[in-house]
Amino acid sequence: MKRKKPEWLKGARDLEPRAVEAMYTELSPELYRYAYRLTGHAEDSEDILAEAFIRLLRALQTTDRSITSIRAYLYRVVHNLAVDGFRTQKWIDPAADISSLQTGTGPLEKVEGVLAAERVRAALWQLTDLQRQVILLRFVQELSYKEIAEVLQKPEGAVKALRRRGLESLRRIFGQQEEKRENDGQE
Numbered sequence: 528m529k530r531k532k533p534e535w536l537k538g539a540r541d542l543e544p545r546a547v548e549a550m551y552t553e554l555s556p557e558l559y560r561y562a563y564r565l566t567g568h569a570e571d572s573e574d575i576l577a578e579a580f581i582r583l584l585r586a587l588q589t590t591d592r593s594i595t596s597i598r599a600y601l602y603r604v605v606h607n608l609a610v611d612g613f614r615t616q617k618w619i620d621p622a623a624d625i626s627s628l629q630t631g632t633g634p635l636e637k638v639e640g641v642l643a644a645e646r647v648r649a650a651l652w653q654l655t656d657l658q659r660q661v662i663l664l665r666f667v668q669e670l671s672y673k674e675i676a677e678v679l680q681k682p683e684g685a686v687k688a689l690r691r692r693g694l695e696s697l698r699r700i701f702g703q704q705e706e707k708r709e710n711d712g713q714e
Contacts, residue, residue: 535597540587551580554598557668558605564667565609567648575612579604599678606660613652650700658693661686 538546562572579601594600651659664670676683
């Protein structure tokens with residue numbers, strides 16, 4: 528039986544197995560994809576996802592009633608755990624999970640796919656935390672501006688401004704990368 532999202536909060540606070548299972552079943556695929564986009568590592572993304580749910584359940588058991596949206600809370604925790612891993616250089620591995628990429632059929636296409644994904648991931652990590660989070664939530668996770676505002680606890684106008692500045696920064700970063708590749712090829 529699928530529970531309505533507002534009922535998840537009460538059910539999770541009471542550690543009701545059906546509520547926790549329904550919440551995990553519905554939210555884990557999108558949160559895993561988000562973690563994977565940030566890390567590029569399947570196992571680390573699974574660890575982040577598990578830790579995020581553990582932290583949610585612990586937080587719900589306290590007297591703190593500030594969690595009003597389970598989904599928004601989990602996105603924040605997943606993001607923060609991924610950022611912590613990046614800061615400790617845990618995610619810097621261009622060859623991570625080559626086998627899981629579905630690009631092309633031959634080895635050359637797979638390598639090109641890995642390199643392109645790594646360039647995008649490296650560019651994203653050059654953005655501010657908030658810009659990166661908005662870009663991923665909007666364009667990868669396909670959340671609405673309203674949903675992103677809830678995750679970030681910011682007004683929708685601020686979310687739109689972060690998206691615009693993030694996209695401008697990415698254009699600049701990719702332009703610099705292209706210019707460097709052209710210059711490297713001329714030498």
